[in-house]
Structures are given as C-alpha cells and as structure tokens.
Amino acid sequence: MIRNSKYIYSDEVIDVPSHLHAGRYFIDSLHAFGDRVALTNGEKHTSITYAEIVRDAMSIAVSLTRMGVKRGETVGVCMETRVEYWPIVIGASCTGAAINPFNIGYTADELKHVLNITKPKYMICSEIAYKLHSGTFKTMQFIETTITIGGSGQTTYEDLLKNEINYADFDVVDVDGKNDSLFVLFSSGTTGLPKGVMQTHLNVISICSLKNALNTNDRTLFITPWYHTMGLLGVLRYLQTGCDMVFLPKYETNLYLRTIERYKIKQLLLAPPVLVATSKSKAKYDVSSVIFIYSGAAPLRKDTIEDAKKKFINLKAVTQGYGMTETTLAIIRDTYEKAHLAKPGGVGFVVSGCVVKVIDIETGKVLGPNEPGEIRVKGPAVMKGYIGKDISEDFDEEGFYKTGDIGYYDDDKYFFIVDRLKELIKYKGYQVPPAEIEAVLLQHPAILDAGVAGVPHPAGELPRAFVVLQPGASVSEADIHGFIAEKLSDPKHLRGGIRFVNEIPKNPSGKILRRKLKEMVLERSKL
Structure with a gap:
C-alpha cells in the first residue's frame, strides 16, 4: 500500500485502448496516415505507403481466417527484411493468432529447436527462406500450411491479397489482450539456447503508447533485423506515429553511409557495433543531415559517442535505451523531448507505467542510488513468461522480472548499465x-x-x-x-x-x- 522509497517509479501513466487488441490498434493508427510513405528500401529504392500496408493487412487477415487460422494458434514468419513483412505481421495480428518471427539465418538444428518450442501450424516465408529451410519445414508435422512470397509453397502470398476490404467494414477476432500472446520471440541466446518469450497484446500496445525516443517528423534509418524485438517493435512503434522510415536489408558500411547521403537521413536507430563501424569509417560521404542517434541492444560507451560526434558534425544528441525481448523493448530509456537530460554512458529513465528496483546480488537487499546490483523490473511491458517454463524461476516474490543485468541509478534516478550478471569475470x-x-x-x-x-x-x-x-x-x-x-x-x-x-x-x-x-x-x- 505504501511505495518503497528505493524503488524507482515512472512519473506518468500509459493511455491504452480499452479493447487491448494490437491488430485493431495498428489498423486504426496506420489508416489515419493514408498515402503517406511509410517504409523505403534504401538499397532497392522501393517504398510502401501506410494505406498499402493497411489494405494488404486487412486482406491477409481475412484470407488467413478463411484458411482456418484461429485465436491461440501460431503463425510462423521467416523471411529477409522486406516490405511484405508488415502487412503479414499486422494482418496475422488481427486473426487472434500468435505470430512467431524466425531468423532466416538459423541453421537446421537451430530452426528445429525454435520450431519445436512454438509449433506453428502455418508458416509464411519468402522464396529465399523456403529454398533454405523447406527441408526442415517438411519434417515438422505440426506445420500444416506453407505460404510463400513468390510461389513454391502450398499457397502464395499473392493469393492472400485477392480480397477487397473496406476499412469501415473490417473487424478483428476477439482476444484477451492481457493474457493472449501476440508475439513469440526468442531471447538472444548469448549465454545459452534461445527461449520462447511470450509478448501479449497489452505488452505490445503499452510499449507502442510510450512517448517517442525519436522525433517522428524526421526521416529515420533503421538497420536492426525485424525478427528481433528491437527491429520488430521499433518499427511498429514508429509506424503507428506516421514516421517516414528508411531501412536496409543488411549492414554494409559504404551502403549505410551512402543511404544517409541519398535520403538526407536525420535520425539513426541502431546498435553500438553499427555506430562504431560507421564512425571509424574513412569513406567520404555527406552525412551532415544526421542530427539525432538512438542506440539500443547493447551498451554504448562514452568514447563511441565522442567518435560519433566527430563523424556526424551536426549531431545534437546521442541517446540510449535499455531493454530486452522479455520487456518487449526498452523499459529504461531516453526520450526525444528529454534528450537534453541524457548522460554519457547512461540509458535513461524508467518508462511510463513501470517500476524498477536494484538488488544486492549477494544479500537480496534493495539498494539505493549509486549502488550497483541486479536490475529487476515490473510493469505492463514485461512478458507473460517463457513457453514451457515455470515463471517462478524468472520472477521474484513481488512479481519483478530478474533481468540478470547489473546496473545502478544516480541521484536523478537516471540509470547506468554495468554488465550482465552471468558474464562478470x-x-x-x-x-x-x-x-x-x-x-x-x-x-x-x-x-x-x-x-x-x-x-x-x-x-x-x-x-x-x-x-x-x-x-x-x-x-x-x-x-x-x-x-x-x-x-x-x-x-x-x-x-x-x-x-x-x-x-x-x-x-x-x-x-x-x-x-x-x-x-x-x-x-x-x-x-
């Protein structure tokens, strides 16, 4: 009943729709932006508009439902980074099914491991993914239907687009947004085999309803793969704001710099290795348009920030966020409007609706400012749990998720990450x-x-x-x-x-x- 003075509480609440249905949320949000360009492939220079995403997503949702996709079933998605990803993801989210994105680069053994966790009944993949993995798909008896972009599966992606659906007539399949899984993603597996993380409709909506880490009026370049939580939720967050986004299917330093120059990119959303490689490149491109960088997925150090400021001469701010698949995205982060409060080497403030505590790893005692310990988090963005795993191992008696990360907050309640508990030497x-x-x-x-x-x-x-x-x-x-x-x-x-x-x-x-x-x-x- 009384707040713990050593817990860090956010100062704001989150506004979420009462229906708690992510499919409805995205269809409604994207529809409002009409023919505005949503995503541009910076390598092939092709684009898709918000209206096209909504049109195709509604048709895909109707087709999948007619094919037999039901609430609670799993739809697998395996493909390279391409614009069809978003109509598929948003369309499938309207059916009540859980969506399971896979890494196209998995080996056969890795793919078998993750498939046996989620057991998707339907698999939607690109022609490249099908050629790589069809042998594995065929050994999985639970996969009943394979849909391909291009044509080798039982059904084609083009078949899903043959419906003409009016926005006013479209409806979604009911879900229990607080408990039904929308996405099943796999934890990174940096220290062991990947685990299936269940993210609910509420988890996703709550993350997408937060104040923005980027300026949604400025063209932004994304590079993170879309089967990963930073890419998947990062793009979904900004799609529902009408942001103009450019993406690259893969990272190559000269291509990255050339894309910034060609499209006059103002903002970069990336992981630290990309910023390190880009900042150290001697290639001559005009990157003076870049004014804001947001980094995630791994710690960004002070020296990297200094190198970035030398490379991008008009850079106003470099900010960070801290999160993981288990927290649906960043649960501690800087925001665009508070970028002036960002501290070098830090990751920001607790996001709206969430609570964070820092625990002594030896005694379990709750720590105060400037005392490093394990970060534990609670709130609407924290996952439902892992598939097939007792949550008591990963949550404490108060319902806080044990992140396994070592960090601390200062007197301003601004957080810094030290390292992974399991990785300390x-x-x-x-x-x-x-x-x-x-x-x-x-x-x-x-x-x-x-x-x-x-x-x-x-x-x-x-x-x-x-x-x-x-x-x-x-x-x-x-x-x-x-x-x-x-x-x-x-x-x-x-x-x-x-x-x-x-x-x-x-x-x-x-x-x-x-x-x-x-x-x-x-x-x-x-x-």
Whole structure:
C-alpha cells in the first residue's frame, strides 16, 4: 500500500485502448496516415505507403481466417527484411493468432529447436527462406500450411491479397489482450539456447503508447533485423506515429553511409557495433543531415559517442535505451523531448507505467542510488513468461522480472548499465565487467572491434581479449597490454592474453555472443 522509497517509479501513466487488441490498434493508427510513405528500401529504392500496408493487412487477415487460422494458434514468419513483412505481421495480428518471427539465418538444428518450442501450424516465408529451410519445414508435422512470397509453397502470398476490404467494414477476432500472446520471440541466446518469450497484446500496445525516443517528423534509418524485438517493435512503434522510415536489408558500411547521403537521413536507430563501424569509417560521404542517434541492444560507451560526434558534425544528441525481448523493448530509456537530460554512458529513465528496483546480488537487499546490483523490473511491458517454463524461476516474490543485468541509478534516478550478471569475470574475488574492458579497447586507434571472456584459472578467471584490427593497422600485444594497464585497475588487466581474430561473434542485434567467445577460449586451451 505504501511505495518503497528505493524503488524507482515512472512519473506518468500509459493511455491504452480499452479493447487491448494490437491488430485493431495498428489498423486504426496506420489508416489515419493514408498515402503517406511509410517504409523505403534504401538499397532497392522501393517504398510502401501506410494505406498499402493497411489494405494488404486487412486482406491477409481475412484470407488467413478463411484458411482456418484461429485465436491461440501460431503463425510462423521467416523471411529477409522486406516490405511484405508488415502487412503479414499486422494482418496475422488481427486473426487472434500468435505470430512467431524466425531468423532466416538459423541453421537446421537451430530452426528445429525454435520450431519445436512454438509449433506453428502455418508458416509464411519468402522464396529465399523456403529454398533454405523447406527441408526442415517438411519434417515438422505440426506445420500444416506453407505460404510463400513468390510461389513454391502450398499457397502464395499473392493469393492472400485477392480480397477487397473496406476499412469501415473490417473487424478483428476477439482476444484477451492481457493474457493472449501476440508475439513469440526468442531471447538472444548469448549465454545459452534461445527461449520462447511470450509478448501479449497489452505488452505490445503499452510499449507502442510510450512517448517517442525519436522525433517522428524526421526521416529515420533503421538497420536492426525485424525478427528481433528491437527491429520488430521499433518499427511498429514508429509506424503507428506516421514516421517516414528508411531501412536496409543488411549492414554494409559504404551502403549505410551512402543511404544517409541519398535520403538526407536525420535520425539513426541502431546498435553500438553499427555506430562504431560507421564512425571509424574513412569513406567520404555527406552525412551532415544526421542530427539525432538512438542506440539500443547493447551498451554504448562514452568514447563511441565522442567518435560519433566527430563523424556526424551536426549531431545534437546521442541517446540510449535499455531493454530486452522479455520487456518487449526498452523499459529504461531516453526520450526525444528529454534528450537534453541524457548522460554519457547512461540509458535513461524508467518508462511510463513501470517500476524498477536494484538488488544486492549477494544479500537480496534493495539498494539505493549509486549502488550497483541486479536490475529487476515490473510493469505492463514485461512478458507473460517463457513457453514451457515455470515463471517462478524468472520472477521474484513481488512479481519483478530478474533481468540478470547489473546496473545502478544516480541521484536523478537516471540509470547506468554495468554488465550482465552471468558474464562478470570473477578474478580473486573481484567482479570484472568484460564490457568495460571492451569499451577501453575500442578507444585504441588500431582496434576496430573487441570481445573479452574469462579464461579458467586457480584465481577464478583471467580476462582474455579477442581483438579485430582496423584495416591496414598494426599493434603488438605488449602495446595493448600497456594501453589497458594505463586505463584500468589491476583486476581488469589482460592476464588471460590477447588473440587477434577476424571478427567478434555477435547476434544480429549486435550483442556479443559470450558463449561463442567461451568456446574460442576453450578451443585455444586444448591446443
């Protein structure tokens, strides 16, 4: 009945529609923007309008319902980044089904793992995805119908578009918005196998109803893949505001910079590795149009922000957000209207409707300002749970989700993320955050990218650095050791050694795959 003085509560409430139906919410929102351009493919220079998305989404919803799609069933979506994604997602959301986007780049074993979690009855995929994975699809007996864009499946995407539906006549299938899953996404799997995260209609609407992290009047460039929560929910958030968005199917530095120049992009929404690579590029393109950058999916460090300001000469602000698939998107973040309050290296304030506490990882005690501990969150954006997993393992007795991330808030209730609890390197009782060492390594002019993992040792673990050099650059291990020793305290020195590699293993959202780094450590230790 009385608020805990050490919990951080948001200052505002969220306005959500009483129907709590995300399909209805998106159809209504997008319809209001008519023939305005919604999305442009920055590589192929083709566009789709809001009216076209709504028209196709309504037709797809009717077709899927006539095919037998029912509330509570699962529709799988597997394709590269392309404009048809959004009519499919929004149309399927109107049927009452749960939508399960898949990574087109999964191996056969990875795909089998995730398919056996969600068991989609219907699969909608591109021709490329079908050619890659049809063999796996055919072994999954629960997949009854395959729909392809182009034509190899039992039904084609074009078949779904043959209905002429008037907006005024269209209705959605009823759902229990608080409890019915809208999306089943997979957690990143940086430390283990992916788990199926159930995001409800309420989760999605509450995130999309928040104040904007970007200026919706300015053209924005997106790069994050759409099967990932940052790409999926990030685009949906801005579609319902009428934003003019440009996207790229893949990241390539020159293409990215060329797209900024051609389309006079004002805002970038990206993950830190993209900003690092873009800022360090020597290619000559006019990127003076960029005035605002919002970063997510992984920590963004102060030195990266400084490099970005040098690259984008008219940049007014670089802001961040902190979230995960389990919180549907950012649950702590900066906003466009409060960008002037952003602090270097920080991730912002608690979003509307949510509560955050910080817990001592040893004692369970609730901590106050400037005391690092595990971040735990509660609110309408927090997932329903994992498929097939008891939620008691992931939520505490007060209903707070245990994020497994270490962070703290300052006296202004502004948050900073330190590292993942499971990723901390333990050296002689010291807790060493690998992300902190990585951030310092990236300050070295010869280093393009870096990852740090612990090497087993009687003292616990020793930090080892995996380093990718800038093209044409040269630096010795001794130089790197000295660079780290000069900037970081003794427990954070690279006693586990340095390895030069061609790339750092990451998932599509830009997070370092720690388990892959661990495998690289073990491989070398066996030699």
